[in-house]
Amino acid sequence: MVWIESLPVVPAYMDVANSRWLWLSTVPVVSVVLLQAAIFFRRAWSDGKEIGLSDDQLKSGFKTGVISAIGPAIAVLVGMLALIATVGGPVAWMRLSVIGSVAFELPAAELGVSQFGYSLGDSDITETAYATAVWSMTLGGTGWLLVSAFGTPHMEKARQKLGEGKDALIPIIGAAAMLGAFAYFLTGEVASGTPETGSVATGGLVMLILLQIADNKEIQWLREWALGTAMMVGLLVGVALQVTVGTWW
Amino acid sequence: MSGNTDSVDGQHSGDGVYETEFIPYINKWGRRTNALAVLLSLGPAVALLTVFDILPPTQAITGAFISVAATFGIFWVVEPLSYYPVLGIPGTYMAFLSGNISNLRLPCAAAAQESADVQTGTPKGSIISTIAIAASIGVNTTLLGVGAFALVSTFQALPELWQNALDSYLVPAVFGAIFAQFGRDYPKVAGAGFVLALAMTMLLELGYLGVFPGYPLYMVIIVSVFGTILIARWMWKQGMIEPPEES
Numbered sequence: 001m002v003w004i005e006s007l008p009v010v011p012a013y014m015d016v017a018n019s020r021w022l023w024l025s026t027v028p029v030v031s032v033v034l035l036q037a038a039i040f041f042r043r044a045w046s047d048g049k050e051i052g053l054s055d056d057q058l059k060s061g062f063k064t065g066v067i068s069a070i071g072p073a074i075a076v077l078v079g080m081l082a083l084i085a086t087v088g089g090p091v092a093w094m095r096l097s098v099i100g101s102v103a104f105e106l107p108a109a110e111l112g113v114s115q116f117g118y119s120l121g122d123s124d125i126t127e128t129a130y131a132t133a134v135w136s137m138t139l140g141g142t143g144w145l146l147v148s149a150f151g152t153p154h155m156e157k158a159r160q161k162l163g164e165g166k167d168a169l170i171p172i173i174g175a176a177a178m179l180g181a182f183a184y185f186l187t188g189e190v191a192s193g194t195p196e197t198g199s200v201a202t203g204g205l206v207m208l209i210l211l212q213i214a215d216n217k218e219i220q221w222l223r224e225w226a227l228g229t230a231m232m233v234g235l236l237v238g239v240a241l242q243v244t245v246g247t248w249w
Numbered sequence: 250m251s252g253n254t255d256s257v258d259g260q261h262s263g264d265g266v267y268e269t270e271f272i273p274y275i276n277k278w279g280r281r282t283n284a285l286a287v288l289l290s291l292g293p294a295v296a297l298l299t300v301f302d303i304l305p306p307t308q309a310i311t312g313a314f315i316s317v318a319a320t321f322g323i324f325w326v327v328e329p330l331s332y333y334p335v336l337g338i339p340g341t342y343m344a345f346l347s348g349n350i351s352n353l354r355l356p357c358a359a360a361a362q363e364s365a366d367v368q369t370g371t372p373k374g375s376i377i378s379t380i381a382i383a384a385s386i387g388v389n390t391t392l393l394g395v396g397a398f399a400l401v402s403t404f405q406a407l408p409e410l411w412q413n414a415l416d417s418y419l420v421p422a423v424f425g426a427i428f429a430q431f432g433r434d435y436p437k438v439a440g441a442g443f444v445l446a447l448a449m450t451m452l453l454e455l456g457y458l459g460v461f462p463g464y465p466l467y468m469v470i471i472v473s474v475f476g477t478i479l480i481a482r483w484m485w486k487q488g489m490i491e492p493p494e495e496s
Contacts, residue, residue: 033346040278043275051266058365076353085415086420096393102423106420128303128309135310136316138290139310145290145346173323186446199419203423208432234419242414
């Protein structure tokens with residue numbers, strides 16, 4: 001029958017992942033984000049006038065916020081493709097509207113399914129492994145929320161305590177942690193085959209080139225589009241390698 | 250309440266309202282909303298449990314959480330601290346609730362401060378960035394919501410080769426790109442991290458990590474992350490690396 005043949009190779013858990021119930025379950029938390037934005041916005045607008053900001057300044061700030069958000073949000077949308085492909089529409093939408101970014105959510109999901117020996121993109125991922133990915137993203141994301149919820153009032157003191165000497169180390173430790181983690185992620189991909197390796201290398205190379213151009217010519221939009229472009233080109237190279245040379249290991 | 254003295258331009262006029270009313274209000278509601286979001290973010294996980302009766306074994310959840318904490322735990326503290334000077338107190342609550350900070354919230358806040366002609370770090374700057382970030386949250390949530398609905402069906406309509414391609418080759422490219430983004434600033438650290446991770450991955454694949462309990466994936470992560478941090482710290486003390494200039 002036609003409908004059996006047209007069944008996609010999408011893993012079975014995708015029915016659950018794209019179900020109405022999951023869409024519904026994402027509504028409350030996304031509402032909190034919008035609610036907070038509305039509360040803060042109202043108060044900032046009225047207190048802004050109090051402290052001497054003009055209507056024009058407030059409007060210009062608002063307008064710039066809207067305009068500047070459109071480009072990056074579309075770029076996030078392209079990045080969301082990878083997340084939709086692996087965890088479904090609702091969870092992808094929620095994770096990228098609340099807390100997350102593609103750079104956190106993908107690895108967090110990968111760490112979830114890897115508990116069962118799977119890797120994102122495997123077609124036989126079980127519903128349990130998928131649920132582990134959801135838990136992994138959710139619990140992993142709470143760290144930022146808790147620190148910002150209870151740490152923000154103390155941030156100023158903490159910053160000063162860290163002192164000058166260690167101030168310089170903060171960005172270095174952050175970048176080193178990121179490099180170590182992504183080195184681990186990408187070596188796992190390199191181990192899976194030639195097309196994956198080509199995709200890793202291309203993604204990195206395109207990113208380097210685009211960021212270099214953006215820096216030299218001061219092109220902000222290029223920075224916003226760099227990751228989206230790098231992943232699309234990396235994808236194309238991966239496919240090209242798959243259909244031409246296949247894999248060597 | 251207090252008068253809005255137009256006299257002093259910039260920081261000092263209206264500091265009273267900002268410090269005594271705006272910030273306490275923001276702290277009160279910021280704490281509540283972000284803490285509430287912690288609970289509500291469990292929505293999909295709870296739906297999987299209650300509606301579909303899917304609950305992973307505790308050890309799988311724990312294992313995944315430990316791996317995520319080992320990889321990203323440091324950012325829970327490092328990122329709020331690092332971005333705080335630019336975002337201000339309201340911006341910190343909002344940005345860490347809504348995510349996409351470096352690629353969306355920070356640029357929006359900075360651009361708005363520029364266009365409204367206020368200084369970063371001042372009360373006026375903080376108010377303008379609050380407004381800009383709120384605006385960006387509206388745009389982002391709407392665009393992604395429409396996109397997620399539309400893209401799900403688009404994805405399912407794609408031919409097999411491309412579905413497979415999206416599944417298999419988009420993620421490695423993201424990993425490569427992010428690695429390159431940070432590697433630009435710290436090529437030596439990137440080199441060290443890559444060699445370390447490759448060595449650990451090969452040890453894992455060849456079964457040499459069998460002395461550790463369970464599936465010792467976590468050893469690869471811990472050694473890759475903390476090994477790279479220790480190497481970077483050592484390099485910094487040797488004067489081999491330094492943070493990039495703020496652009």
